[in-house]
Amino acid sequence: MAITMKEVAEEAGVATSTVSRTIQNRSSISNSTKEKVRKAMEKLGYVPNFSAQSLASRQTRTIGVILPPFSQPEKASDPFFLEILRASSKVCSEREYTVAIASGDTTKELLESVRLMYLRKRIDGFLLLYSKLGDPVSRYLHDHNVPYVLIGCPVEFENEVSYVDNDNVLAGKMAAHFLIEKGHRKIGFVGFDQQEKVHQDRYTGYQVAMKQANLPTTSFYILEQANEYLQFQEYLRTEKPSALIAVDDLFALRLMQVVSVSNFKIPEDISLLSFNNSLLATFAHPFLTTIDIHAMELGRQATLQLLTKLSGDQEPIIKRTIPHELIQRETVNEHHQTSTR
């Protein structure tokens, strides 16, 4: 069997309580004793037993990361989630925490899984990676006062949730601004899900910027089915936008293909700007110019926030905004006006 605290205590000639307090580095143990105990631990190769610790201390040092229900598979393919997961996991292991994952095919399954994890005391708190109106999971967390922080923008209980997010409106604005500065006038915004807050926000920002620049055409397209593709191609042909803003990188990849098929070249004919700077951005050809939302940082901050929340000493609600940053690569060109102005 593995080494226990008792054996360490004997080896060091102290009581188990002293060993325990040494591990927790309490000030009530003198440095000399701590040293003695640490030597003994070292010598015996002692590693504290996690279950025993949680049982006695009533905390699990484990957080649950809640992935969006699989019913929206497009989301599931987004590298975004893995990045968050990794960032969170990193912060956790630095602080001797563990991350467990909560996922489910349906909202119902997910809720059940979250509920059980919490009730069985497997988990101290959650990181919620999505936010949807009327979502029973966030409702549960909220109603039962489960500690959690949201990554993304809350659509319910806005004033009672801790969250970290980007300023997507600002990002959308920045995107449009950038293209306008580059000389573009006909700029289209392309997304695929009007329900999504992120899409809405980025679109709003885009609108604002266009309006400020007093730019005539504002366009908004959604692609999902075949006929929407055709409409979009039609738009490309008739309106001849010189630049496109795609709502995220993954979607931009698709868009690039559609544009190519319509015999336009990126960036020569059409510039393309997207969001996220996911790992896919340099996987595209040409490389995507994109607005980095610092997913890692989102994950990091959210996790930190959750951990301090769990440690007790903290103000109830914190809202944090992670800055974004434009990464210039290959898909945006200067546009030299022909007709306008």
Added chain:
Amino acid sequence: MAITMKEVAEEAGVATSTVSRTIQNRSSISNSTKEKVRKAMEKLGYVPNFSAQSLASRQTRTIGVILPPFSQPEKASDPFFLEILRASSKVCSEREYTVAIASGDTTKELLESVRLMYLRKRIDGFLLLYSKLGDPVSRYLHDHNVPYVLIGCPVEFENEVSYVDNDNVLAGKMAAHFLIEKGHRKIGFVGFDQQEKVHQDRYTGYQVAMKQANLPTTSFYILEQANEYLQFQEYLRTEKPSALIAVDDLFALRLMQVVSVSNFKIPEDISLLSFNNSLLATFAHPFLTTIDIHAMELGRQATLQLLTKLSGDQEPIIKRTIPHELIQRETVNEHHQTSTR
């Protein structure tokens, strides 16, 4: 405080041991008593405390999923991992297990994280999602007899590891076969990492099939840097292959773009076949014809295998092969020969 077993026992008028055995559904408890106990649990809303269970039973009912170290970021963007994670998580929650994630930026960090999880008895066993020659993590697992199963093809301790994988050689063969049947003669294979076992295997299969069909040109290209792109475009122009096999979907997306830029149309000029059928496949335009490797099933089977291994009663080593399946979508056309035959 939460309800404990003791209270349930009182409510049901039995001893706590009886409650415990009821939960475990042991045959030594009569059905009538079980019923009584279950009613009491129901009434009080009892949920067993996980830490206490693990402490007493010496098992955590938690498995760790080991993600590849982040030093290979291309891998990290592959939706493959999330799919596995979800599949595993699903199996786990059905069996009241939990999945924790182990990841790290470097191999060293990863190893440390895995080691601690195991030593602190936070975890019963692992699912390893990558396999690399000389990898210290798999060496650790192996040397310390940690229960684990690998998803993918082992490159070390081949005969001492349980794993589940596809038959990638066969899949490669199938890919080539399919294209040959469709009338293609000039078929190129395109991958991006010769070190990867998966790439090698699929390539081998492709070679075999081509050789069998007595087909002249066998081509193999790698793209990573700009000049390799150019070489590839050169290849397209001079050799004019009628079909391409891409080593996976993500890579196929990139390829599609390169092909478009070279003014070839998919599938009219060049057919494209890839592997994985990841969620990206229908995110491409046109939709990818691809060989489904049933990632979910890989995750499922691997997890099941791990769980039975953990439950004790089982033969030491199991190797399982998950079948693949060709999914026809839009990127492969019939090829009508012009010169040959």
Added chain:
DNA sequence: AGCATAAACGCAAGCGCTTGCACTGTCAAT
């Protein structure tokens, strides 16, 4: 020298569950 005070540590009672073993009652076989 005498006493309050604080610093450093040990005692022991849990935390909520599992499980080997002992115990009771029932019933068929002798």
Added chain:
DNA sequence: ATTGACAGTGCAAGCGCTTGCGTTTATGCT
């Protein structure tokens, strides 16, 4: 009726750690 065999429960000793409180020893003050 006596015994043996079992099915069905309860007892109580842990599992390995934390922590409130009590005890000891060193320190400061008058």
